[in-house]
Amino acid sequence: MATFFCVSTVSAQGVKIYKVGGEVIDIPAAQLDYIEAYDAASETPSFEGTWKMKKLIADKEAMDNAWWGSATFGDAYPSFDANDEITFQNGRIVPNFQSTLKNFFIGEATYEIVENNYQLRIGMFDESVALTLLKVKGVNRFFDADKKSEDDEAFIGVRLVEDEDADEAGIYDLEIYLIDYNSTSFAPEFNDFYIYNNEKPTATVSGSYINFLMSKANSSEVRRKVSANTVDSWEAFNSAILSNNYSVVFFNATWCGPGVIANLVLTNHMNSLNNIGYVKVMLGDDDFSAEISQNYSISALPTILIVNQLGYVQCSKIGVPDNAFLNTITNYSQMANTADEEPADK
Numbered sequence: 001m002a003t004f005f006c007v008s009t010v011s012a013q014g015v016k017i018y019k020v021g022g023e024v025i026d027i028p029a030a031q032l033d034y035i036e037a038y039d040a041a042s043e044t045p046s047f048e049g050t051w052k053m054k055k056l057i058a059d060k061e062a063m064d065n066a067w068w069g070s071a072t073f074g075d076a077y078p079s080f081d082a083n084d085e086i087t088f089q090n091g092r093i094v095p096n097f098q099s100t101l102k103n104f105f106i107g108e109a110t111y112e113i114v115e116n117n118y119q120l121r122i123g124m125f126d127e128s129v130a131l132t133l134l135k136v137k138g139v140n141r142f143f144d145a146d147k148k149s150e151d152d153e154a155f156i157g158v159r160l161v162e163d164e165d166a167d168e169a170g171i172y173d174l175e176i177y178l179i180d181y182n183s184t185s186f187a188p189e190f191n192d193f194y195i196y197n198n199e200k201p202t203a204t205v206s207g208s209y210i211n212f213l214m215s216k217a218n219s220s221e222v223r224r225k226v227s228a229n230t231v232d233s234w235e236a237f238n239s240a241i242l243s244n245n246y247s248v249v250f251f252n253a254t255w256c257g258p259g260v261i262a263n264l265v266l267t268n269h270m271n272s273l274n275n276i277g278y279v280k281v282m283l284g285d286d287d288f289s290a291e292i293s294q295n296y297s298i299s300a301l302p303t304i305l306i307v308n309q310l311g312y313v314q315c316s317k318i319g320v321p322d323n324a325f326l327n328t329i330t331n332y333s334q335m336a337n338t339a340d341e342e343p344a345d346k
Contacts, residue, residue: 047088047132047158047160047174048088048089048090049087049088049089049216049217050085050086050087050216050217051085051086051087051088051174051214051215051216051217052082052083052084052085052214052215052216052217053080053081053082053083053084053085053099053212053213053214054173054212054213054214054215055080055212055213056078056079056080056212056213057175057211057212057213058209058210058211058212059078059079059080060073060077060079063077063187063207066206066207067189067207070189071187071189071190071193072186072187072188072189073186073187074185074186075100076100076103076143076144076145076183076185076186077100077186077187078099078100078101078210078212079099079100080099081097081098081099083098084096084097084098084099084101084214085097085217086105086176086214088111088158091110091111091112092108092109092110092111093105093108093109093110093111093136093138094108095107095108095109100143100145100185103140103143103144103145103185104139104140104141104143104154104178104181105139106138106139106140106148107138108138109136109137109138109139110136110137110138111134111135111136111137111156112134112135113132113133113134114133114134114135114155115132115133116132116133117130118130118131118132118133118157119131120157120177120179120204120209121204121206122206123206124206129159130159131157131158131159131177132157132158132159133155133156133157134155134156134157134158135153135154135155136153136154136155136156137152137153138152139152139153139154139181140152141154141180141181141182142181142182142183142184142185143181143182143183143184143185143186144183144184144185145185146185147184147185149182153200154178154180154181154200154201155179155180155200155201156176156177156178156179156180157176157177157179158174158175158176158177159174159175159177160172160173160174160175161173161174161175161213163215173213173214173215174213174214174215175211175212175213175214176211176212176213176214177209177210177211178203178209178210178211179201179202179203179204179209180200180201180202180203181202181203182196182202182203187208190203190208195207195208196208228250228267228270228278228279228280229277229278229279229280230279230280230281230282231279231280231281232281232282232286232288233288234288234291234292237279237281237292237311238311240277240279241277241279241307241308241309241311242309243277244275244276244277244309245275245276245308245309245335246276246277246306246307246308246309246314246332246333246335247276247277247278247279247306247307248266248270248276248277248278248279248304248305248306248329249279249280249281249296249304249305249306249307250262250263250266250278250279250280250281250302250303250304251281251283251293251296251298251301251302251303251304251305252280252281252282252283252301252302253282253283253284253301254282254284256301256302258302258319258320259301259302261320262302262304262319262320262321263302265320265321265326266304266321269321269326269329269330270329273329273330273333274333275333275334276329276332276333283298283301296313300318300319302318302319302320303316303317303318304316304317304318304321304325306328306329306332314332315328
């Protein structure tokens with residue numbers, strides 16, 4: 001069994017650095033920010049970004065059916081428009097709606113997350129859907145082109161749902177629920193029938209909330225959760241690297257503390273990429289660990305390799321990956337269809 005040493009943590013002037021042999025490496029500030037902000041939610045894709053209308057789920061027909069024709073929706077009620085877009089970015093909302101959704105999202109707004117597991121009841125029974133509840137400031141609660149509400153704060157719900165039309169797993173759409181408004185331009189019966197709640201959010205009754213599905217406006221922006229393929233045999237390893245022109249192979253062990261941070265930094269970066277494999281080898285006291293570590297001359301953990309389909313090493317990194325190495329990974333990802341070329345910064 002090979003002997004490994006774990007990259008040790010040292011401190012200098014309050015900055016986290018890692019020592020590999022005799023080399024001292026500063027962790028990039030951007031990676032420290034990520035590490036400090038990391039929590040379980042960071043493993044899932046974000047709703048931030050620009051989204052384009054895919055489907056108006058609660059369209060006029062669906063609402064008519066929900067109320068058996070007893071409510072009047074009219075032309076002011078939103079209709080599907082494939083050009084509708086909305087951007088969520090760092091607490092800001094930038095709407096670009098062509099449909100009458102623009103009568104609610106009237107301009108740039110701000111938002112804050114109020115609750116990550118808000119349960120919205122759907123249907124007539126106890127079924128519910130879990131939403132991230134956002135408090136938005138800068139909307140028109142009246143949903144009216146001619147009349148603006150004095151109160152410009154409302155709640156909306158969002159959730160990511162896996163895209164059933166995607167060719168691969170891990171691609172997400174964004175479902176948005178408008179659950180807090182008091183329309184003066186459609187469905188006046190909601191007031192007559194006492195449909196609206198007395199407190200915010202007001203439109204949580206089935207048949208009053210408006211939900212629609214949006215997909216990423218630019219497919220290159222789609223962020224997916226990369227599930228690393230953890231292998232424990234040569235057969236599994238060879239199968240994993242054959243699936244892509246290039247693969248990132250992450251060698252670590254459960255007892256290696258810095259490997260935890262390296263894993264967070266690496267996984268965060270891999271989440272933004274496509275067309276590159278991600279393989280994990282957790283070394284232990286077994287024959288496969290001894291053989292693969294000897295084959296790839298692994299003596300320190302964590303170690304990260306980029307290999308081609310035949311398993312030949314293109315480049316390597318010991319310790320927490322820095323920005324230069326992360327950029328190299330990105331280059332190999334972009335070279336997926338030109339495997340015989342070499343990246344500029346190998």
